Amino acid sequence: MLAACRLKLAAYTMFSIENITHSIDAWLYRQFNPSMALLLESLIVGLCAIGLFTVLGLVLVLMERKVSAYMQIRLGPNRVGPGGSLQTVADTLKLAMKEGLTPDGADGFLFNLAPYIVISVAMMILAPVAFARGFQIWDLNIGVLYVTAVSSLSVIGILMAGWASNNKYSLLGAMRSGAQIVSYELSAGLSIISIIVLTGSLRISDIIASQQDGWWIFKGHIPAIISFVIFIIAVTAETNRAPFDLAEAESELTAGFHTEYSGMKFALFFLAEYVNIFIVCAIGSTLFLGGWMPLHIGHWSGFNHIMDFIPSSIWFLGKTFSLIFLIMWFRWTFPRLRIDQLLNLEWKYLLPISMFNLLLMTLIAIKGWHF
């Protein structure tokens, strides 16, 4: 992999993915000429990304169903596969075999294009995310900016789906989703910026490296915690999850922008929603909780050394899945907000608070009042 790792930490464990990737990289460059090797590497990366996508979709859908079931005092899927683990495979097969209906009068090209845009956006955001030490597809110098910019493109896919369905209620639902996503991007962006102020760099590996002596949520104390809370609320709204899922609630306007989709296209929307959740939680854990960096406390080298024994990929996945669990927990606990209450929350409360918080964070960064 094209690793631009700048860390000088020497605590390698047996399960270091970086070793594997280095060895594959070295082998390819030995066997083939450079351009061919590059091509093959890109192909491998692409396939891994699609594979990750699929596995993530499978795991997250099942996780949602099991988590919701245990919260509701029932068992959830428990027939297909051991403990119900192959349920999503069965669901995907079912969706793949369903007839994909295109409604009468729908704009065929846009109708078919919309799910692919949403999926492509989700895949592209995977690029700068660091899954483990040295395991990043592309460590570009504007990593965080790239993520926020590309995630904004998904709104186009949603609006396209709503418009092309030739259905008044899909259009209404798409408009509502669009308004919601665009509004909450502001707060999410400001929360991200407040951490960037502390790190001074947009590069993901820099951000993680700066958390070597402690995660930003602890080092940045009060403003970082406020940012974190606002970030979690904003990304729950951005991914159209409850309690902000008015656009999809059944007792309101049918199923929102993806009403008219069936079969494989619906499966793509469905999967993209769950991968989006994974991505925003990954960004959240990278910025606030240290990404793949183990929990270090200042310069307590003994403690830090013990923490380093746990592989970095386990750290990353643990943090991300805890945040995913938190977001799922919200869905099954809170009632839904009305659309006017939702937009009120953003424009009247979250945005002013996050702007003030940014100023506070800047003050702290300048004065050096953080750990």
Place this chain on the structure above:
Amino acid sequence: MTKEELKSRLGELLPSATFEEGTEWTTIMIDPSAWKGIARQLRFTPGLDLDYLFCLSCVDWKTHFTMVYHMESTLHRHILVVKAKLDRSDPEIATVSDIWRTAEFHEREAYDLFGVRFTDHPDLRRLFMTEEWKGWPLRKDYEDPVNMIKL
């Protein structure tokens, strides 16, 4: 007010009403053509204040209909039953949906099931049956060979 007080008060207010004996609550029989005026009096006379109409029914006595209105005063806690005899061939009585809002639905039900027409009702349509239904189901002479099974 107790039953006797209510009876005497009503006797003063509505000289044309006749009282029924031996019932649990004070029951009066009135002339349907005077119903609107009487209803207003019952509702708005201080001391009577019968503001809670809790049951509006119609009884088919084969020779005539009787409208039965059960009402209560939430202030004084007395209950009055008002009855009015209607002509079976052309049952018609004034609406009281502007005095007691609950009567709107109840009168629609009486119209639907018995065919009683309420003059000046804002929206007199069938309530339970479909719009095209013929006949008045709860009347004693209602025949429906398809739906009614006589054992």
Place this chain on the structure above:
Amino acid sequence: MIEELSTTEQGELVINIGPQHPSTHGVLHLIITLNGETIRKVEPHLGYIHRSIEKMCESLSYRQFIYVTSRMDYLSSHINNHGCALCVEKGLQIEVPPRAKVIRVLMDELTRMASHQLWWGALAMDVGALTPFFHAFREREAINDIMEETCGARLTMNYIVPGGVMIDLHPNFQHKVKEFITLFSSKIDEYDDLVTDNVIFRGRMEGVGYLSKEDAISYGCSGPTARGSGVSCDIRKLYPYEVYEQLKFEEIRVTGGDCYARYLVRMGEMRQSLSIIGQLIDNIPEGEFQAKTKAVLKLPKGEFYSRVETARGEFGVYIVSEGGTTPYRIKFRSPGFSNLSALDHMARGHKIGDLVAIMGTLDLVIPDIDR
């Protein structure tokens, strides 16, 4: 489920909601005139489950007609039966033995609690919180088990006869009810923690669906719907029947008139029912569970009216008898019928999401309305 019917001259949209609903209200068909998002008029179309029970009862004997009322308001089936039996006993001047009175009141209060539990779960589900539904049903199972042991059925109990109850209590009854009381006293605090104090829930409920005191009386509303507007109308307090005079309980009235007030009334009623059951369960008098009555009952010529307080409001049974073995005319005054007539008045000027909240707090059971 929602399809556009037409557009009026002012450009207002006319849409359908129902008769199939994702919530548990039953087959209610509403025709809503919308101006943008705001409701201008709500028109209920009834009759989808009209079974002409009143006509049917004209050919059923006085022992038989009682059980048809279980199918009317199936959530307060016991209380409906109670009302019918009281009317027949009034006509025949039957004296009910004290043991039967206490048993009837115990069953009434258990039924009231079961009905309110289902209402709570369904309301939370309508508003978007999907988990409380499962909690409510779990506690309701305890009541259903008690009912099943004694009465033989879980929903339509068919337990009351004119003169008393059909069979004596199961020997386990006291023990099980005491267990239930201990279980539920802690659970109802959980319910309050989960839903009542939730900010989002309060935002959906407060200020929505205002019904003033005068309007409540004028529309003939009774039960928690009217008590939420400050009207004192608890039949158990005003015209006590059975043993209610000797019991210590409060009539819960909240002057607020909005959905949240009605919600609080029902939560308070659940606690009061629990206290009534606690007062009675240790003091069930010994003796007969049924008064001696003839096999074939013939009410004397005349009219009889009885009123009971069901979970929804005041249920009235009006029997006109001509001295035969079957009633000449029966009229059931159902609480839902009058409560529903206030829906149009309450919903004007609100959004569709609020309509769902209002219907939830009205606690409509459509078979009760349609008879």
